[in-house]
Amino acid sequence: xxxxxxxxxxxxxxxxxxxxxxxxxxxxxxxxxxxxxxxxxxxxxxxxxxxxxxxxxxxxxxxxxxxxxxxxxxxxxxxxxxxxxxxxxxxxxxxxxxxxxxxxxxxxxxxxxxxxxxxxxxxxxxxxxxxxxxxxxxxxxxxxxxxxxxxxxxxxxxxxxxxxxxxxxxxxxxxxxxxxxxxxxxxxxxxxxxxxxxxxxxxxxxxxxxxxxxxxxxxxxxxxxxxx
Amino acid sequence: xxxxxxxxxxxxxxxxxxxxxxxxxxxxxxxxxxxxxxxxxxxxxxxxxxxxxxxxxxxxxxxxxxxxxxxxxxxxxxxxxxxxxxxxxxxxxxxxxxxxxxxxxxxxxxxxxxxxxxxxxxxxxxxxxxxxxxxxxxxxxxxxxxxxxxxxxxxxxxxxxxxxxxxxxxxxxxxxxxxxxxxxxxxxxxxxxxxxxxxxxxxxxxxxxxxxxxxxxxxxxxxxxxxxxxxxxxxxxxxxxxxxxxxxxxxxxxxxxxxxxxxxxxxxxxxxxxxxxxxxxxxxxxxxxxxxxxxxxxxxxxxxxxxxxxxxxxxxxxxxxxxxxxxxxxxxxxxxxxxxxxxxxxxxxxxxxxxxxxxxxxxxxxxxxxxxxxxxxxxxxxxxxxxxxxxxxxxxxxxxxxxxxxxxxxxxxxxxxxxxxxxxxxxxxxxxxxxxxxxxxxxxxxxxxxxxxxxxxxxxxxxxxxxxxxxxxxxxxxxxxxxxxxxxxxxxxxxxxxxxxxxxxxxxxxxxxxxxxxxxxxxxxxxxxxxxxxxxxxxxxxxxxxxxxxxxxxxxxxxxxxxxxxxxxxxxxxxxxxxxxxxxxxxxxxxxxxxxx
Numbered sequence: 001x002x003x004x005x006x007x008x009x010x011x012x013x014x015x016x017x018x019x020x021x022x023x024x025x026x027x028x029x030x031x032x033x034x035x036x037x038x039x040x041x042x043x044x045x046x047x048x049x050x051x052x053x054x055x056x057x058x059x060x061x062x063x064x065x066x067x068x069x070x071x072x073x074x075x076x077x078x079x080x081x082x083x084x085x086x087x088x089x090x091x092x093x094x095x096x097x098x099x100x101x102x103x104x105x106x107x108x109x110x111x112x113x114x115x116x117x118x119x120x121x122x123x124x125x126x127x128x129x130x131x132x133x134x135x136x137x138x139x140x141x142x143x144x145x146x147x148x149x150x151x152x153x154x155x156x157x158x159x160x161x162x163x164x165x166x167x168x169x170x171x172x173x174x175x176x177x178x179x180x181x182x183x184x185x186x187x188x189x190x191x192x193x194x195x196x197x198x199x200x201x202x203x204x205x206x207x208x209x210x211x212x213x214x215x216x217x218x219x220x221x222x223x224x225x226x227x228x
Numbered sequence: 229x230x231x232x233x234x235x236x237x238x239x240x241x242x243x244x245x246x247x248x249x250x251x252x253x254x255x256x257x258x259x260x261x262x263x264x265x266x267x268x269x270x271x272x273x274x275x276x277x278x279x280x281x282x283x284x285x286x287x288x289x290x291x292x293x294x295x296x297x298x299x300x301x302x303x304x305x306x307x308x309x310x311x312x313x314x315x316x317x318x319x320x321x322x323x324x325x326x327x328x329x330x331x332x333x334x335x336x337x338x339x340x341x342x343x344x345x346x347x348x349x350x351x352x353x354x355x356x357x358x359x360x361x362x363x364x365x366x367x368x369x370x371x372x373x374x375x376x377x378x379x380x381x382x383x384x385x386x387x388x389x390x391x392x393x394x395x396x397x398x399x400x401x402x403x404x405x406x407x408x409x410x411x412x413x414x415x416x417x418x419x420x421x422x423x424x425x426x427x428x429x430x431x432x433x434x435x436x437x438x439x440x441x442x443x444x445x446x447x448x449x450x451x452x453x454x455x456x457x458x459x460x461x462x463x464x465x466x467x468x469x470x471x472x473x474x475x476x477x478x479x480x481x482x483x484x485x486x487x488x489x490x491x492x493x494x495x496x497x498x499x500x501x502x503x504x505x506x507x508x509x510x511x512x513x514x515x516x517x518x519x520x521x522x523x524x525x526x527x528x529x530x531x532x533x534x535x536x537x538x539x540x541x542x543x544x545x546x547x548x549x550x551x552x553x554x555x556x557x558x559x560x561x562x563x564x565x566x567x568x569x570x571x572x573x574x575x576x577x578x579x580x581x582x583x584x585x586x587x588x589x590x591x592x593x594x595x596x597x598x599x600x601x602x603x604x605x606x607x608x609x610x611x612x613x614x615x616x617x618x619x620x621x622x623x624x625x626x627x628x629x630x631x632x633x634x635x636x637x638x639x640x641x642x643x644x645x646x647x648x649x650x651x652x653x654x655x656x657x658x659x660x661x662x663x664x665x666x667x668x669x670x671x672x673x674x675x676x677x678x679x680x681x682x683x684x685x686x687x688x689x690x691x692x693x694x695x696x697x698x699x700x701x702x703x704x705x706x707x708x709x710x711x712x713x714x715x716x717x718x719x720x721x722x723x724x725x726x727x728x729x730x731x732x733x734x735x736x737x738x739x740x741x742x743x744x745x746x747x748x749x750x751x752x753x754x755x756x757x758x759x760x761x762x763x764x765x766x767x768x769x770x771x772x773x774x775x776x777x778x779x780x781x782x783x784x785x786x787x788x789x790x791x792x793x794x795x796x797x798x799x800x801x802x803x804x805x806x807x808x809x810x811x812x813x814x815x816x817x818x819x820x821x822x823x824x825x
Contacts, residue, residue: 027281027285027290030277031277031290031294034273034276034277034294035297037273038270038273038274038298038301041266041269041270041273042270042301042304042305045262045266045270045305045308046308046350046354048262049308050354082253082255084251084253084258085252085253086248086249086250086251086252086261086263086311087249087252087311089248089311090311090312115255115256118256156253176312176356177312177356179249179311179312180308180311180312181311181312181313181314182312182314183359184356185356209252209253209254210253210254210255211255212254212255213254213255213256213257
């Protein structure tokens, strides 16, 4: 005995009666509405992801009042991070990639903002630990955001690169979107600048949480002309 | 299953969002991260329709395609929620494998399309979000879609094989079920056959038991018959002498003689003894029947007065004679005996009165009826039904009523031979007898006698009605028992006959040879040593063709009877006989022109 699969028993819609047509129409409308909602929601999410924060306009030369020690024989990278910004986790990850690609030719500081009045360990988050674990990276607490202000940074993840001579080489973010890991223009530019001395772009959009309160004066980028 | 998995996936997305990015910060201020809301609401929106369709329209292609699209869209959401981690991209490949559980390769098409479209559109409008560079090639989406298609290829093969195996299993299962069903049917069929065979066997066993019971009964009857026959010969000879001599003595005495009463008592006892012997021979079917073609209605009509006297006035006798009743071949005297025995039985069953109904009718016994009743042959029958409204019998009693010496009557009232005599007569006449009885309601005996096509013979004038006629003819008397011979000679001589006397066959032949005159009748015993009466007749009649033959016997073997039925045209008188009976019989035979050996 040979069994065969009866055509349409599983695949076809069961009926073409009027009420079945109404059901199909309802289904079609439901799917359409659903797709609109979902696509709209995803678009909104993408919009949020792709909306950069306030970009810094750091000093064109290493600020003399900075408490950080600039590398005399190489480039120096400063990343300013809000310790509780989940978006900056991707930036830390990209920094690790940069450090790996630069093979010791780069000195990096990650400054974690600590507003006044918060507990001692407020800044010691997983971001701190992640950053501290990257070879060649030094982490510091930026009490009250003093260093951030010196470098005119306003968004977590803001990355600034100075050359050995103290000139500003790069400023921007090292993620392609908010909290998004992966290839991005900023990372490529830094790696290229450190390793080859030049890059296609010297500034990129930065994606992250604001470092300062919305009404803070620090949110407004310094109207200072970069000279790079 | 997919509805549950979609719901779990949604909850997992919320948990992941809350774990990875619970809050977003702006300086010292924070609020719930948009990713958490996206996981909650957008994830819920993505999951809602497929869950609803999976619950309300399971198995529909549209449901599967919707789930496929939703699964890939959820992958896109999860990738965003985890910050585009490369590990989360494996959700896409996992989802394709997950969708392959449908075993429908077509489901992979919309899923692959969603992935390809996502990369194409984002590469077109926002390449950095998917490729990390601003100036990615317009065809780079094909690289991503290619890897998805790569997995699709294997999933397609796996699905086709899975479906093929599934159908093979389904076919095997169906085949197994079909075989099982066939096996069950076969088992049921065989069981039914076994049940039928068992029933047939039980029926055969029951029939065999019945046959064995009947055989045992027949053997018992045969044994009793042999015993009765064995004693009947000598016993009847003795009774012949006792009764005959008593009768002769009574003739010679005045009723005032003191010896008369005593002789009367002896004769009464002798008659009872003779009756008992007759009944013994009757139920053991060893009596000599002289069947005639009868109309049972006439027999009943002729006996109704006797029957009425027999049953008394307390019992109403109702007679229903069937019209155009068929003829039967039976001994009328025996049929009368049957009627009287049944009537006596009915009377005893109705001590306080009742109704005795005698009916006759024609019946046709067909093959089916005959096949279900032992010793019944299909054909036309005349049924004689004798019913009473007496006390009836239970089944145990019914099973023994035809046994000899079985009686429910008190001691001294019944011999236990009445119904066994009836049974013997009926069976000897080729008929059957059935009894139907209910305790407290009554009993019906139905006697079936086979129909014959001949015309009824006119009943001969009863011996009692014949005037005693003496004769002067010569009678050759052959009897080995001297006392019987002497008494018989005396009766014949008293009736005027000239008697030639022989002790056995050889002597009879000698006397016949020497006797110069005519020998009109040979009156011979049947059972004699050396030469039976039949052999003697066969040798003597050719020599004396004018000689008629009358046999007398208390018990006959097959010399002159066949299965108890006297040969046609043969004359016979049963011992013990009275002087008058012998005189009448001799006269009757001498006057009969058709008498043969």
